[in-house]
Amino acid sequence: MDISGSEQASKPKASSENAAKKPSVKPLQSSSFSNAAGGNQEKTIEEMYQKKTQLEHILLRPDTYVGSIEKHTQALWVYEEQSLVCRNITYVPGLYKIFDEILVNAADNKQRDPSMDSVKVEINVEQNFISVYNNGDGVPVEIHGEEGVYVPEMIFGHLLTSSNYDDTQKKTTGGRNGYGAKLANIFSTEFIIETADGRRLRRYKQVGSLFFAIPSFSDPSYLHNGPYLI
Numbered sequence: 001m002d003i004s005g006s007e008q009a010s011k012p013k014a015s016s017e018n019a020a021k022k023p024s025v026k027p028l029q030s031s032s033f034s035n036a037a038g039g040n041q042e043k044t045i046e047e048m049y050q051k052k053t054q055l056e057h058i059l060l061r062p063d064t065y066v067g068s069i070e071k072h073t074q075a076l077w078v079y080e081e082q083s084l085v086c087r088n089i090t091y092v093p094g095l096y097k098i099f100d101e102i103l104v105n106a107a108d109n110k111q112r113d114p115s116m117d118s119v120k121v122e123i124n125v126e127q128n129f130i131s132v133y134n135n136g137d138g139v140p141v142e143i144h145g146e147e148g149v150y151v152p153e154m155i156f157g158h159l160l161t162s163s164n165y166d167d168t169q170k171k172t173t174g175g176r177n178g179y180g181a182k183l184a185n186i187f188s189t190e191f192i193i194e195t196a197d198g199r200r201l202r203r204y205k206q207v208g209s210l211f212f213a214i215p216s217f218s219d220p221s222y223l224h225n226g227p228y229l230i
Helices: 002-021 031-040 054-060 093-112 151-157 181-186
Strands: 072-080 083-091 119-124 129-134 190-197 202-209 212-217
Touching (some): 151 190
Antiparallel strands (some): 072 083, 119 129
16 A cells, blocks of 8 residues: 555656656747737738739739730841841830730721721830821710710720620630720820711710820710819
């Protein structure tokens, strides 16, 4: 009895010794404490985790939408002195892309109007503008029944607007996601739309500076008081 008693008494002693030898466990640290230790102590939760609007995201991450905004040099075919020449060209893909979107729109108009026979491009380096013209049927100058804005403003000034969302139809024109020409608008210091609707006998002109535009019409009854945020 005495021996068993001493053994039983010694077990708790050994247990306490083992417990004393265990490494101490640090308490879990909060994420804010961890971030502070990493050098982000000056940022609030709202500053660290942000949600952007579509427009803000396009401006913040333009390469997601138009490609690289850095200069690239590569061999390309260019039109010089009435002939095609392959040579190294230094250009910015993003700038090329937004110009290409407008050019594709002009060419696609041939699908809507087979009588169209002209596309003209003017690049004015001195005045810093690019103009694209086609003589096809104009965009309908009419207020969209669901959106409450004129169709030209909707096409060129409202993101995610497209005529190619019907996947049951064979795709014969460019554009698919509703960005296209709107990106050229966003990244231009000035964006001008001019179109004529022969069916409704209306002309439409919209002049935009950054994201504001003032639509105007040849008929004063269709004049809107701007600016419009587009």
